Structures are given as structure tokens and as C-alpha cells.
Amino acid sequence: MSAAALSDHIPDLNLITYYAEKQQSFLSRINxxxxxxxxxxxxxxxxxxxxLIILALLYLFILSAYAAAHLPLRKLFGWYTxxxxxxxxxxxxxxxSEPGNPIISFTVAGxxxxxxxxxxxxxxTLLLKALIVVTFSLLFLMTTQYKYFSAIIYxxxxxPLDQIFLMTYRFLFLTLAMTGSILNAVRSRGGxxxxxxxxxxxxxxxxxxxxxxxxxxxxxxxxxxxxARGFSGSYGTVTTIPSLRITEYxxxxxxxxxxxxxxxxxxxxxx
Amino acid sequence: MTIIxxxxxxSPHCPHIDKDRELIHVDCASHVYPxxxxxIHEMCFYVQKNEIVALCGPNGSGKxxxxxxxxxxxxxxxxxxxxxxxxxxxxxxxxLWREVGVVFQQSDDQLFAPxxxxxxxxxxxxxxxxxxxxxxxxxxxxxxxxxxDLVQKLPNYLSGGQKRLISIAGILAMKPLIIAxxxxxxxxxxxxxxxxxxxxRELKQHYGISVVLATHDLxxxxxxxxxVCLVKKGSVFAEGTPAEIFYDEELLFETGLLPPQIVNxxxxxxxxxxxxxxxxxxxxxxxxxxxxxx
Numbered sequence: 001m002s003a004a005a006l007s008d009h010i011p012d013l014n015l016i017t018y019y020a021e022k023q024q025s026f027l028s029r030i031n032x033x034x035x036x037x038x039x040x041x042x043x044x045x046x047x048x049x050x051x052l053i054i055l056a057l058l059y060l061f062i063l064s065a066y067a068a069a070h071l072p073l074r075k076l077f078g079w080y081t082x083x084x085x086x087x088x089x090x091x092x093x094x095x096x097s098e099p100g101n102p103i104i105s106f107t108v109a110g111x112x113x114x115x116x117x118x119x120x121x122x123x124x125t126l127l128l129k130a131l132i133v134v135t136f137s138l139l140f141l142m143t144t145q146y147k148y149f150s151a152i153i154y155x156x157x158x159x160p161l162d163q164i165f166l167m168t169y170r171f172l173f174l175t176l177a178m179t180g181s182i183l184n185a186v187r188s189r190g191g192x193x194x195x196x197x198x199x200x201x202x203x204x205x206x207x208x209x210x211x212x213x214x215x216x217x218x219x220x221x222x223x224x225x226x227x228a229r230g231f232s233g234s235y236g237t238v239t240t241i242p243s244l245r246i247t248e249y250x251x252x253x254x255x256x257x258x259x260x261x262x263x264x265x266x267x268x269x270x271x
Numbered sequence: 272m273t274i275i276x277x278x279x280x281x282s283p284h285c286p287h288i289d290k291d292r293e294l295i296h297v298d299c300a301s302h303v304y305p306x307x308x309x310x311i312h313e314m315c316f317y318v319q320k321n322e323i324v325a326l327c328g329p330n331g332s333g334k335x336x337x338x339x340x341x342x343x344x345x346x347x348x349x350x351x352x353x354x355x356x357x358x359x360x361x362x363x364x365x366x367l368w369r370e371v372g373v374v375f376q377q378s379d380d381q382l383f384a385p386x387x388x389x390x391x392x393x394x395x396x397x398x399x400x401x402x403x404x405x406x407x408x409x410x411x412x413x414x415x416x417x418x419x420d421l422v423q424k425l426p427n428y429l430s431g432g433q434k435r436l437i438s439i440a441g442i443l444a445m446k447p448l449i450i451a452x453x454x455x456x457x458x459x460x461x462x463x464x465x466x467x468x469x470x471x472r473e474l475k476q477h478y479g480i481s482v483v484l485a486t487h488d489l490x491x492x493x494x495x496x497x498x499v500c501l502v503k504k505g506s507v508f509a510e511g512t513p514a515e516i517f518y519d520e521e522l523l524f525e526t527g528l529l530p531p532q533i534v535n536x537x538x539x540x541x542x543x544x545x546x547x548x549x550x551x552x553x554x555x556x557x558x559x560x561x562x563x564x565x
Contacts, residue, residue, distance in 0.1 A: 017427065146425055150385035170383055173427050221380040228342050228373045229441065230366070230397030237389050238402065 009081035011138065013172055015072070019142040020149070025069035027139065032148040032241055034248045035140045036156075041255045042136050046129040048263050052121065055128040062135045071142050076135065083130040091126050095119035151239040163234055167222075174218065179211050292319040293353075294449055294481055295341060295371070300350030301505075302336055310336030312505035313350065318449060318481050323471065325492035325513075326485045328502030329527035334485035335376075337502070338451045341483065343367030355448060369398060372442030374452040378434035382426040387413070387437050390426065394445040405444075412444035413437075415478075416470060432463025439470060443478070450474060451483040456491055464491075471495050489531040493517055493553040501526045514551035533558060 019025075027035070042058070049055065067073055100116030107113065141149065146169075153165045185191075191203050223231075244252075288296060295318040302310040311333045318324050326334045339345040340352055343359065343366070352359045354367055372394075375381050384390035391412055395405035413419045416436045421429065429437065435455065442450055455471070456464040472495055474480040486492055492499055492513060499516040501509045503526050509516065516522065517534050530538075537558050541548035552558035 014427075017425065021425065021428070147386045147389075147423065166385060167383060170385065170426060174379055218380065221375070221377065222383055224339075224344055225373075225375050225381040226383065226393075228344055228368050228375075229394040229445065230368050231393075232397065235384070235393060235396075237385050238392055238396075238406070239386065239389070 008075070008078040011079045011082075012075070013176060015075065016138065016141050017146060017173075019071060020145055023145065025071070025143055027065065027069045027143040028145075030143070031244050031248050032144045032152060033244055034252060035144055036152050037252050038255055039136055039140050041259050043133060045259050045262055046132050048259070048266050050125055050266075052125055052128070054262065055125060055132065059128050059132050059135070062132060062139065066135055066139050069139065069143055071139065076138065079138070080131060080134065083134045084127065087123070087126050087130045091123055095123050098122055147237070147239040148241050150237050151241050154237045155241075159234060162236075166235070166237065171215075171218070171222070175211065175215055178214055179207070182207050182210055288317045289319065292322075294318045294320055294355055295483075296351075296353040297337070297340065298351045298353065300340060300347035300352055302340065302345055303348050309333075309505050310345070311340070311347075314506050316500060316507050318483055321475055321479055321481060322497050323475055323482045323484065323495055325496035325499045326483065326502050327487070327489060327492055327499055327516075327526070327528060328508075329487075332502040332527075333505035334502050335453055336505070338373060338453055338483065338485055341367070341449070341451050342371045342373045344373070369445070370448045372445055372447040372450045374435075374438050374442055374450060374455060376453040376457060378431065378438045379426075381438045381441065382429075382434055385425070386422075387418070387424050387426065387429070388422045390437065391441045391444050394441055398445060408444040408446065409440070412440040415443055415473070416440045417466065430463075432459050432466065435459060435463065435467060436470070439467070443474070443480075447480065449481045449483060451485070453485045454487065455484060456486070456488055468495060489517060489528060490533060493531045493533055501528070503527070513553045517553060518551045537561065 020028075022028075042062075045058070046055065066076065096113055096115055096119060098116050098119035100118030100121075102114045102116050103120065105112065105114040150166055150169065154162050156162075157165065186203060186207060226235075295316070297314050297316040299313045299315055301312050301314070304310055314333065314337060316337065326337065328334055336345065340347060341354070346352075346359060354370055357367075359367065382390050384393055388406075388409060391409035392405045395408045396402075400408060410419070410422070413422055416439050418433060418436045418440060421433060421437065426434065426437070439450075439452075439455075452471070455467050459467065468491060471482055471484070474482050484492065484496065496513055498510060499513050500507045501516060501522065508526055509519075509522055517531055520530060523530055531553070533553060533555070537550075537552055538548050540562065550557075550561040550564070552561045
């Protein structure tokens with residue numbers, strides 16, 4: 001797949017799949033179940049702990065693993081744009097109302113506004129939590145062949161979630177390729193060079209509408225092709241995932257113990 | 272075989288068919304889409320055992336609609352369709368997909384599963400085969416189309432030609448009696464077109480599968496088809512052997528088609544040599560023999 005990325009700030013599915021299928025990193029040889037279990041453990045860990053040192057160490061560890069696996073770091077930092085915007089939009093306002101030692105304070109329309117040390121800590125903590133999960137998710141996706149990834153989804157998720165996922169993933173590529181073609185057609189006729197926000201906005205609204213309509217038509221054709229082969233409402237993947245080795249069981253146990261230890265030492269969870 | 276020529280708007284008359292060899296009989300079937308457009312109109316069409324039939328006609332003539340009827344994706348609003356002796360009438364829910372496989376024009380619409388193997392096993396598993404039987408059927412089909420090495424690939428990483436081969440394997444794994452292909456060589460490079468052409472012949476010769484081709488590629492139809500049906504305004508307008516059909520310029524013009532290149536080249540050669548174009552070669556070998564004869 002050689003389609004260009006839509007943006008440097010949106011995770012590029014083609015590139016992610018390319019690395020996953022290339023299977024050149026040492027992390028690619030780790031059992032998919034181990035990586036999936038660790039993803040769950042990491043989500044649990046960042047949910048349980050608010051300790052900035054633990055979060056910072058975990059982030060650095062995952063980032064090091066990402067770099068050691070020869071995955072593209074510059075791309076990763078570009079892809080951080082979306083989670084960063086997401087976190088800032090969620091806690092950006094909350095940070096100004098956190099009690100603590102004031103760092104900046106001013107008045108807006110007669111109301112006092114104050115940024116405290118705790119407000120900054122909240123933003124940093126949540127940013128770290130988001131980046132840890134995003135980085136590890138990408139690490140998992142970029143080192144796990146899609147056939148194993150889809151097999152995990154098929155076995156773990158209940159129906160119809162697994163069906164939705166299995167059908168969505170392949171067509172995400174096709175929809176992205178279609179969007180890329182339409183955008184190229186727009187740019188090839190100077191569409192991308194128009195400086196008026198109004199005209200630009202209208203063009204992209206039209207592109208969005210066109211992608212939606214074409215995707216709808218494609219879904220009808222796909223459904224027809226599935227019916228033509230006897231589709232009766234559900235399908236699965238036949239890929240089998242290799243069994244875990246003893247060392248991998250031990251590795252998972254270590255992860256579970258760490259998460260339990262963090263949970264037990266966290267005040268709100270009984271520590 | 273002689274050309275049967277009909278007026279699409281007159282009363283239909285189905286040709287006499289050898290019942291022992293009959294696999295599909297479309298008996299004066301009509302289909303009107305919900306928006307009122309006519310898909311097929313009193314269509315009479317048949318397919319016999321071990322036969323390759325080409326449906327040739329301009330865009331919107333009803334070829335694809337007919338193919339969707341053969342598989343049960345559409346049922347006729349009027350008339351009947353019999354497949355392997357089983358009669359399908361208006362509104363019937365069918366399991367024709369077990370007997371008639373369809374290879375769609377856009378391979379991307381057909382390949383939806385995570386891997387090639389998942390996709391090829393999809394049909395056999397829907398037929399109720401066990402996992403092992405479906406795996407054997409899929410492996411055999413992939414070997415038959417020469418794509419066994421693609422078994423673990425993601426459909427995203429396949430070329431257009433490979434996708435088409437996998438689409439055919441997905442149907443072949445179901446071991447149907449008939450395979451209908453909608454524009455099987457459109458958008459393919461010459462190498463992959465050649466592979467698909469060889470495969471179409473092989474389906475008939477090695478597997479005894481009858482093939483229905485809906486195609487604009489009259490050269491392909493000339494080379495592989497036993498019988499050509501010209502489709503116009505939702506009906507079979509004329510039928511005959513490729514030689515009979517493709518050397519009737521008036522007939523092709525009436526249908527909105529142009530003769531295949533082989534016909535043009537042969538005619539140009541005869542004109543250049545000042546000899547009558549009295550033979551009807553439809554492939555290279557026949558043309559070489561005709562030229563040597565002159």
C-alpha cells in the first residue's frame with residue numbers, strides 16, 4: 001500500500017500496517033496475547049495511579065521500547081496532536097479552577113482567574129496518561145500482524161462488536177484511499193490553494209459528503225457480495241494465535257503483580 | 272449454431288434448449304427496480320453444461336442485472352429462472368449461491384475479510400463445511416488460481432490482478448456448477464488479463480464449470496466463449512458463435528458495439544491484399560491459418 005497519509009497529525013493506518021506486517025522488530029516476536037494483556041494492564045495502571053513519577057517512568061519506558069523497535073518516533077510525535085488536543089479540551093478549563101498555590105492570576109470581566117500548581121499537575125498527569133496509552137497502543141498495533149490482531153478481537157469482543165470491527169478495519173483503508181483520491185483531485189485543480197476559509201470549508205464539506213455517499217454505495221455492494229457467498233449474519237476469522245510460552249506467562253504475572261502493588265498502595269483503592 | 276435475432280420489444284420466444292445439458296434457463300424474466308428503471312425485460316437466456324457464454328452489450332443493457340438474478344441476489348418480477356432444474360419464481364428466497372458463484376467487477380467489494388485465507392474460506396464455511404474441509408477447499412482453490420503464496424496476505428497489499436484471482440478463488444472454493452463473472456478483465460494489466468483468460472478456460476476444461484462472462488472486452492469473448500449473447504435494452508438481442516456474431520458488423524452496430532480487433536485486423540489484411548474476407552477467424556491461430564490459406 002503506497003497511499004500518502006492524509007495528515008501528519010492523524011495516525012497513518014497504512015504505515016501502521018506496514019510496520020506490523022514487516023515483522024522486523026524484536027517486539028514483533030512477542031506473543032500477541034502477551035502484548036494485548038499488557039495493553040489492558042497499562043490501561044488499568046494509568047487508571048489506578050496518579051503518581052507523576054510512576055507515570056513519567058512508564059512513559060519513558062514505553063517510548064524507549066517504541067524507539068528500540070525501530071518504529072518512527074517523529075511520526076509518533078506528530079500523531080500526538082490529536083490526544084493532546086483531546087486532553088487539553090477536556091481539562092484545559094478545569095485546570096484554571098483547581099485549588100492550590102497560584103502561579104498565574106488575572107481578572108476576566110470582573111471574575112478572578114487563577115492557574116495553580118495543582119492545575120498544571122492535573123494537565124500534565126492526564127497528558128502523560130493519554131500519551132502512555134496512545135504510545136503503547138501504537139506499539140502493539142505496529143508490532144502485531146493484523147491477522148493476529150483481528151483474531152484477538154474476534155475472540156475477546158462480544159458479537160456484534162467483533163463483527164463491526166472486522167468489517168470496519170478493511171474498509172477504513174479503502175475509505176482512506178478514496179478520501180485521498182478525492183483530495184488529490186481537489187488539489188490537482190487548485191482546490192488546496194484557495195485561501196478563503198469559506199470556500200475551503202465548503203470544498204471539504206463537499207469532499208466529506210462525497211466520501212459518505214460513496215462509502216454508503218460501497219457498503220451496499222459489499223453486502224451484496226457477501227450475500228452472494230451465503231452470508232447469514234456473522235463471520236469470523238480462522239487465524240489461530242500461537243500459545244503463550246512459560247516465559248511469557250511469567251512476564252504477564254510480573255505485570256499483574258506490579259498493577260496489584262500499585263492498586264494496593266493507591267489511597268483510594270485500599271492502600 | 273445460427274444467429275437468433277430478436278426484437279427486444281416484440282413478444283419473446285425462448286430458444287429450444289437441450290434439457291439434458293441445461294444448467295440455467297431464464298424464461299422470459301423481467302426485473303424492474305424500485306425506481307422504475309427496467310433491469311431486464313422478458314429476458315430469455317440459457318447456459319448449458321461445460322459451456323462458456325459471453326454476455327456482450329453496452330453499459331446499462333442489463334448484463335449485470337442478469338448476473339445478479341443467476342445467483343439469487345435479485346429475483347425476477349415476472350417470468351421464471353430455473354437453475355439445475357430448480358425453478359425460482361418472483362419473490363422466492365433462494366440458495367442459488369450454492370450453485371452459481373458470482374465474481375464481481377470490483378474485487379475490493381468482494382474481499383472484506385482480514386486475510387486472504389479468511390476470505391476464501393468464507394463461502395465454504397457458510398455452506399456448512401467443517402473447518403478442515405473449508406481449509407482444504409480454500410487451499411485447493413488458491414492453488415488452482417496460482418495464488419497459494421498469497422494465503423496469509425492482507426487484501427490491502429494485493430495488486431488489482433491478485434485481488435481478482437483471490438475473488439475467483441473465493442468462488443471456486445465453493446465448487447459451484449456455474450461461475451458468473453462481471454467484467455473479469457477490466458482494469459487489469461495484460462499479464463493478469465492473460466492469467467484470468469487462462470483461468471476461465473481452465474474452469475471449463477479441468478473443473479467442468481460453466482462460465483458466464485459479462486464483458487465489454489469483445490476480444491476476450493472472441494477468444495474464450497463458446498457462445499455469445501448480445502444484450503440490448505434488457506433482452507438477449509442475438510446469439511451465436513463468436514465467429515457468427517463478431518463478423519456481423521450490422522448486428523454489432525445495432526447493439527452499440529464495435530468489432531473485436533482480430534476482426535478489424537483480418538479485414539484490413541484482406542482489403543490490403545485485395546482478397547475477400549470470406550473466412551471468420553476469431554483468434555490468432557485461426558487468423559494465421561486463414562492468411563496462410565490465402
